[in-house]
Amino acid sequence: MNRRNLLLLAPLAVAGAAGVGFYAALERMRRGTFDPHSLPSPLIGKPMPSFVLPGQAPAQFGFSSDEVWAAGSPVLINFFASWCVPCALEHDELMQLATSGVALWGIAYKDKPEAAAGFLQEHGNPFARLAADRTGRTAIDFGVYGVPESYLIDRTGIVRWRWAGPITPAITADTLRPLLQQFA
Amino acid sequence: MIGELGHFALALGCVLAVIQAVVPLYGAQRRDVLLMRAAPALAFGQLIALAGAAGALVWASVVSDFSVANVAENSHSLKPLLYRITGTWGNHEGSILLWALILAVCGAAVGAFGGNLPTALRARVIGVLGFTSCGFLLFALLESNPFLRVWPPPVDGQGMNPLLQDPGLAFHPPILYSGYVGFAVPFAFAVAALIEGRIDAAWGRWVRPWALTAWCFLTCGIALGSWWAYYEVGWGGYWFWDPVENASLMPWLTGTALVHSAIVVEKREALKVWTVLLAIGTFAFSLSGTFMVRSGILNSVHSFANDPARGVFILGLLALVIGSSLVLFALRARHLASGGVFAPISREGALVLNNILLCSICAVVVTGTMYPLFAELVLGAKLSVGAPFFNATVLPLVIPLVAAMSIGPVLSWKRANLGAALMRLWYAALVALCVGLFAAWGWGALPALAFAGSAWLIIGALAELIERTRLLRVPFAEFLDRVAGLRRAAFGTALAHAGLGVTIAGIAGMSLASNAVVALQPGQSTHLAGYDWTLISLTDAPGPNYQSRVATISLSRDHLPIAILAPERHFFPLQNQTVSDVAIRTNGFRDLYAVLGEERDGAAVLRLHYNPLAPWIWLGALIMAGGGALSLSDRRLRLGAPAARKAPAGAAAAQ
Numbered sequence: 001m002n003r004r005n006l007l008l009l010a011p012l013a014v015a016g017a018a019g020v021g022f023y024a025a026l027e028r029m030r031r032g033t034f035d036p037h038s039l040p041s042p043l044i045g046k047p048m049p050s051f052v053l054p055g056q057a058p059a060q061f062g063f064s065s066d067e068v069w070a071a072g073s074p075v076l077i078n079f080f081a082s083w084c085v086p087c088a089l090e091h092d093e094l095m096q097l098a099t100s101g102v103a104l105w106g107i108a109y110k111d112k113p114e115a116a117a118g119f120l121q122e123h124g125n126p127f128a129r130l131a132a133d134r135t136g137r138t139a140i141d142f143g144v145y146g147v148p149e150s151y152l153i154d155r156t157g158i159v160r161w162r163w164a165g166p167i168t169p170a171i172t173a174d175t176l177r178p179l180l181q182q183f184a
Numbered sequence: 185m186i187g188e189l190g191h192f193a194l195a196l197g198c199v200l201a202v203i204q205a206v207v208p209l210y211g212a213q214r215r216d217v218l219l220m221r222a223a224p225a226l227a228f229g230q231l232i233a234l235a236g237a238a239g240a241l242v243w244a245s246v247v248s249d250f251s252v253a254n255v256a257e258n259s260h261s262l263k264p265l266l267y268r269i270t271g272t273w274g275n276h277e278g279s280i281l282l283w284a285l286i287l288a289v290c291g292a293a294v295g296a297f298g299g300n301l302p303t304a305l306r307a308r309v310i311g312v313l314g315f316t317s318c319g320f321l322l323f324a325l326l327e328s329n330p331f332l333r334v335w336p337p338p339v340d341g342q343g344m345n346p347l348l349q350d351p352g353l354a355f356h357p358p359i360l361y362s363g364y365v366g367f368a369v370p371f372a373f374a375v376a377a378l379i380e381g382r383i384d385a386a387w388g389r390w391v392r393p394w395a396l397t398a399w400c401f402l403t404c405g406i407a408l409g410s411w412w413a414y415y416e417v418g419w420g421g422y423w424f425w426d427p428v429e430n431a432s433l434m435p436w437l438t439g440t441a442l443v444h445s446a447i448v449v450e451k452r453e454a455l456k457v458w459t460v461l462l463a464i465g466t467f468a469f470s471l472s473g474t475f476m477v478r479s480g481i482l483n484s485v486h487s488f489a490n491d492p493a494r495g496v497f498i499l500g501l502l503a504l505v506i507g508s509s510l511v512l513f514a515l516r517a518r519h520l521a522s523g524g525v526f527a528p529i530s531r532e533g534a535l536v537l538n539n540i541l542l543c544s545i546c547a548v549v550v551t552g553t554m555y556p557l558f559a560e561l562v563l564g565a566k567l568s569v570g571a572p573f574f575n576a577t578v579l580p581l582v583i584p585l586v587a588a589m590s591i592g593p594v595l596s597w598k599r600a601n602l603g604a605a606l607m608r609l610w611y612a613a614l615v616a617l618c619v620g621l622f623a624a625w626g627w628g629a630l631p632a633l634a635f636a637g638s639a640w641l642i643i644g645a646l647a648e649l650i651e652r653t654r655l656l657r658v659p660f661a662e663f664l665d666r667v668a669g670l671r672r673a674a675f676g677t678a679l680a681h682a683g684l685g686v687t688i689a690g691i692a693g694m695s696l697a698s699n700a701v702v703a704l705q706p707g708q709s710t711h712l713a714g715y716d717w718t719l720i721s722l723t724d725a726p727g728p729n730y731q732s733r734v735a736t737i738s739l740s741r742d743h744l745p746i747a748i749l750a751p752e753r754h755f756f757p758l759q760n761q762t763v764s765d766v767a768i769r770t771n772g773f774r775d776l777y778a779v780l781g782e783e784r785d786g787a788a789v790l791r792l793h794y795n796p797l798a799p800w801i802w803l804g805a806l807i808m809a810g811g812g813a814l815s816l817s818d819r820r821l822r823l824g825a826p827a828a829r830k831a832p833a834g835a836a837a838a839q
Binding site for chain 2: 005008009011018022026030034085088123
């Protein structure tokens with residue numbers, strides 16, 4: 001078989017490889033070991049990354065991972081930004097969570113301090129503690145996919161849950177509340 | 185009763201498709217003229233049967249026959265008539281039927297307009313289309329039958345996703361599918377050519393109008409989808425590099441390459457093997473796009489219901505259609521003798537460059553779309569590939585593509601002088617440079633590059649026409665003669681290339697867009713992009729199957745009223761879902777765009793956008809499709825017959 005014939009076989013080989021891959025993916029979907037829509041975090045069940053972040057107005061002081069650990073109750077860390085549209089949509093639910101007593105700590109992700117402060121002044125501030133991650137380094141350590149994104153840290157500093165996207169009343173009721181009870 | 189008739193018509197269509205696949209191909213192999221001549225009639229029969237099936241489904245939906253499961257799941261007695269009709273193809277089962285119907289239209293079109301094709305070639309093309317068709321019809325009958333009954337019938341239907349109740353989306357699937365499925369015809373031509381082991385200039389001339397028609401539909405379909413995302417989904421973007429969008433972009437890229445390489449086959453009898461591979465590849469991408477949307481295998485915002493069982497069936501179908509054609513390609517392609525030789529700097533050379541760049545872009549898009557899936561399968565790593573990857577990788581390939589697009593059409597065949605060609609484009613280059621410098625001064629490097637590229641394309645397209653008609657260099661009467669004598673295909677090329685320039689300008693304009701999210705009480709106002717946006721009132725209004733909340737926003741500039749925008753929020757009680765109805769005011773050069781969000785303490789959250797040149801994105805796509813259509817109306821393509829009969833004789837004499 002000469003080189004030209006091999007070259008003519010190449011499209012078949014590529015299509016065949018793609019077909020085998022698709023079939024494997026479908027089989028795993030059928031068995032439930034593969035869900036293309038899930039975004040699990042490799043951090044779940046592991047200690048949160050350590051960080052020390054500066055303050056974000058209106059809060060004077062920021063917070064560190066040690067303080068989250070020392071909070072004594074599960075903490076929901078929420079990455080948000082004033083430039084993020086879904087964050088504004090999520091905000092009502094965060095306010096609800098805050099009034100119902102959930103320890104909600106906010107990290108302003110890659111945001112100008114005055115813009116983030118304006119956002120909170122306009123929409124209300126649900127966060128018990130506030131910090132600014134201006135460079136996005138801490139977000140990278142957490143593996144943030146995009147804002148808004150929330151992480152539930154239990155009393156021992158272990159990451160228990162991660163949610164990429166806005167938190168809706170349904171997610172609170174179905175997932176977050178049971179988790180909060182479990183780790184309270 | 186109507187449902188059973190539709191079911192029967194679907195089964196009848198499937199049987200006719202099987203006969204259409206077997207009889208003409210067998211006849212062509214045996215050189216039995218009678219069997220070959222049966223092909224068009226079988227294709228017409230299949231079309232009539234499937235039209236009957238589709239008609240029955242539309243009827244069941246229009247009269248709200250909820251004993252048909254598909255209607256009960258997707259329709260509702262309060263749904264407006266338009267969406268009761270268009271809703272039939274807005275769901276999985278109905279859209280597969282639409283797909284098969286369009287495939288049948290293609291087969292019948294080859295039967296009706298293919299009178300000038302050699303009988304054996306026509307029989308084989310229709311046979312291959314029948315083969316593909318029976319696969320889809322079997323899928324419809326066995327795995328996704330739209331005519332299944334439910335007993336007892338529900339009192340009312342479950343309704344349709346409110347996001348899909350929109351005129352833009354109502355006609356998006358038929359147009360997009362016409363593009364996808366239309367590429368089945370070039371595919372069938374390619375397979376037929378592989379069976380015959382022969383390709384000549386006439387083959388190129390026959391394939392090109394079919395490829396061009398499919399390309400026009402696909403261009404319009406993609407543009408319509410992008411427009412829908414812009415005004416209905418309401419995030420203010422127009423392209424998200426979502427896997428489903430990418431799946432429609434892949435056949436468009438290879439299809440664009442096919443439309444161009446078929447020219448080389450037609451004019452110079454070169455690039456035959458490559459063109460055949462492109463024809464197969466384009467249809468393969470069309471099919472796998474459907475597969476990816478239906479199986480839910482890729483993480484996308486707009487996939488149909490996830491069903492791995494359906495996915496396995498479609499994958500088997502794909503393996504059969506694509507696999508068998510590629511096996512045929514591997515076995516037979518070496519018999520396709522290549523023809524004319526050409527220098528690297530020539531029209532052919534430019535078209536080869538076009539093909540290389542378009543296929544590279546396609547490869548990048550395929551990589552970015554598939555990598556997360558295969559990385560998880562092979563490496564077990566969960567990762568996502570987003571817009572930054574695509575922007576960073578596609579851009580370096582688009583720049584040389586745009587640069588070459590204006591030069592290619594002014595090069596001559598076989599061997600060209602690049603310097604002389606560039607001299608003819610000096611004013612296009614000058615205008616592009618001026619536009620680029622002006623834009624760089626105002627907005628920075630990337631928008632400047634895009635605006636310069638856009639000017640280069642538009643003026644370059646004009647320059648080519650001016651060159652061909654010798655405007656201002658010959659007396660005006662002679663110029664008019666030259667305009668009249670110019671082939672419509674030349675106008676088509678210029679128009680399509682300029683259309684891309686318009687789209688690029690639109691994209692560059694959108695990169696300068698500004699937006700704000702504000703909470704306003706009635707009477708309050710905010711300032712954005714030089715306009716004062718004042719919320720006048722918030723009112724309730726009734727809708728046919730939803731409740732509406734309307735915000736009235738007045739826009740003024742320097743205290744002069746400009747426009748009133750009335751974005752709405754529609755609440756669909758049946759689905760318990762809220763959909764925003766975006767208000768857009770355009771003057772052709774910019775869009776003022778407002779979305780009404782949630783309300784809190786009497787204040788409404790408004791998202792306001794100022795999108796310069798946004799409409800140009802879709803206008804450009806429309807111009808591109810218009811260029812393709814103008815090319816199609818060219819006499820040479822319409823009347824392929826006399827020229828085609830001469831061509832093989834001429835080719836034989838040349839050998």
